[in-house]
Amino acid sequence: MKKVVFFDRDDTLIVDRLYLNDPDDITYLPHALEGLKRLRDYDYDFVIVTNQSGIARGLVDPRNLREIHRRIRNEYNRIGVDILDFLYAPYLPVTDHFLRKPHPGMLLEAAHNYNIDLKKSWMVGDRMTDVEAGHRAGTRSILLGDKEPPENSPYDPPEFHAKNLFEVCDFIIQNTPY
Numbered sequence: 001m002k003k004v005v006f007f008d009r010d011d012t013l014i015v016d017r018l019y020l021n022d023p024d025d026i027t028y029l030p031h032a033l034e035g036l037k038r039l040r041d042y043d044y045d046f047v048i049v050t051n052q053s054g055i056a057r058g059l060v061d062p063r064n065l066r067e068i069h070r071r072i073r074n075e076y077n078r079i080g081v082d083i084l085d086f087l088y089a090p091y092l093p094v095t096d097h098f099l100r101k102p103h104p105g106m107l108l109e110a111a112h113n114y115n116i117d118l119k120k121s122w123m124v125g126d127r128m129t130d131v132e133a134g135h136r137a138g139t140r141s142i143l144l145g146d147k148e149p150p151e152n153s154p155y156d157p158p159e160f161h162a163k164n165l166f167e168v169c170d171f172i173i174q175n176t177p178y
């Protein structure tokens with residue numbers, strides 16, 4: 001079975017442009033590229049799971065979204081990192097759709113499709129809904145950055161609260177059995 005690090009996209013791997021719709025506006029956050037390369041060396045695979053209500057709002061064109069993900073995939077391929085899949089939930093928050101985080105639908109779908117061992121996997125994101133989606137799916141979760149203090153959240157706290165992706169990778173590697 002595979003072990004995977006599930007990553008949120010916006011403000012986790014790339015700068016959140018609020019409904020990013022232009023493939024030329026992709027900006028990687030510090031350590032986003034080499035961080036995954038480090039984790040790859042510990043036999044992790046990667047899946048991106050992103051809420052994209054901008055599609056339902058008419059602010060993001062699905063063709064642009066696919067192009068954005070194609071470019072991100074290519075950028076990682078260039079440094080020898082393969083992304084297993086990009087999953088997105090194109091639904092409005094009010095739908096409370098099972099594929100939308102904090103629900104675990106996207107993670108469970110990936111686990112089914114790619115034979116992923118969720119107990120050995122991680123969810124990383126900048127929001128407590130990311131942390132919660134991981135917990136509901138059965139992964140451990142890491143919160144990134146200071147946007148949402150865990151103590152103000154109705155959800156269970158993350159296993160680790162990281163300042164940046166470098167700390168995220170360190171923590172995962174330290175907690176990966178040989």
Ligand SMILES: [Mg+2]
Pocket residue numbers: 008009010011012125126127
């Ligand atoms: Mg985010």
